[in-house]
Amino acid sequence: MLILIYLYDGVTALDAVGPYESLSRLPGVEIRFVGRRAGPVRTGDGFLGLNADTGINDEMEADMLIVPGGRRAGVQRELGEERVLGWMAVLDAVTTRTCSVCTGSLILGAAGLLEGRRASTHWGAREYLSHFNATYSADRVTEDGKYLTSAGVSAGIDLGLRLCAEIAGREVAEAVQLSMEYDPDPPFKAGNFRDATPERLAAVAKLNI
């Protein structure tokens, strides 16, 4: 089983690493990080370099594609990259699952893959899915046909474990969860935007994001 994860300048590292970290633990699964071309990309904050080991021209077949989200400028650049969007559409014709984390769903939308479908995305981008004739779902992970999309950033971990269960069965997925010690205990209960006050939303806008 081959899973491709698309990388680009501006990507959010946890969006890509969250699902990778569980899926990479499954025996028989190969994960390749693919970019517009092979080479380094930087996260949106500029702090971390990740390597795309192959370019999209070299990857025309895969069992699954996962598209992570990123900072606004990075995602907007990808939305205008016809060569990337065309590649995703071609690849999607052969995948069993096409997936996104966070604002990666906007990129899938721009590739024409979410027309008439429900999809998750980062709460801060929820109004944009309609530009691609998709309907925002506030679920942490949304399945619509073969498309599996998640909410923002950390939600990709939950999406990844769900894919693990599909690929290898629930018992193995639970062993993966144990190997990652994924028994989350956030120090605060502030992760859901539906509970956020206007002051909290304003505080998010002041972050380095």
Place this chain on the structure above:
Amino acid sequence: MLILIYLYDGVTALDAVGPYESLSRLPGVEIRFVGRRAGPVRTGDGFLGLNADTGINDEMEADMLIVPGGRRAGVQRELGEERVLGWMAVLDAVTTRTCSVCTGSLILGAAGLLEGRRASTHWGAREYLSHFNATYSADRVTEDGKYLTSAGVSAGIDLGLRLCAEIAGREVAEAVQLSMEYDPDPPFKAGNFRDATPERLAAVAKLNI
């Protein structure tokens, strides 16, 4: 505020990316990924290349150091790297916090930094802390003096948010949590080793880890 995250061949990506993803969102925080020397490293599974932007010789001051864990072979190599361990001890003399995720605590231990202290680590490595005169703590995040250590892999996310609150206050940390949509909803409840059956532990041993 400068936070260094140490990278090495065999590192577990989520161990490093978990705390980075929250801390990088704090205004005024700079994160540098540092390796034995500047250049690429690979995760233990070989699937992902991460870049160390600087080498240890270039980083003799920082406010915080975070050491992620990794696969057995990678961590064992670091345990014998006197130059790395010496660097950590020198750096530790000036940090306000020295931290680890997962088996990163074994590396801190080998650097002599956890003598007589309680520390967390990956459950699968809990017997090894005693080699460094440290006592295993089953807490998800353990504080002992200025040392903050977490349990395996995904626990670094919780450690990161705790550091965010220390650095920038609880309100800002909660905004960071919201920006990461960290409202975890694991599909299964299998992440705590104290609940694991012998069959489950045997299943972990068969994974690609």
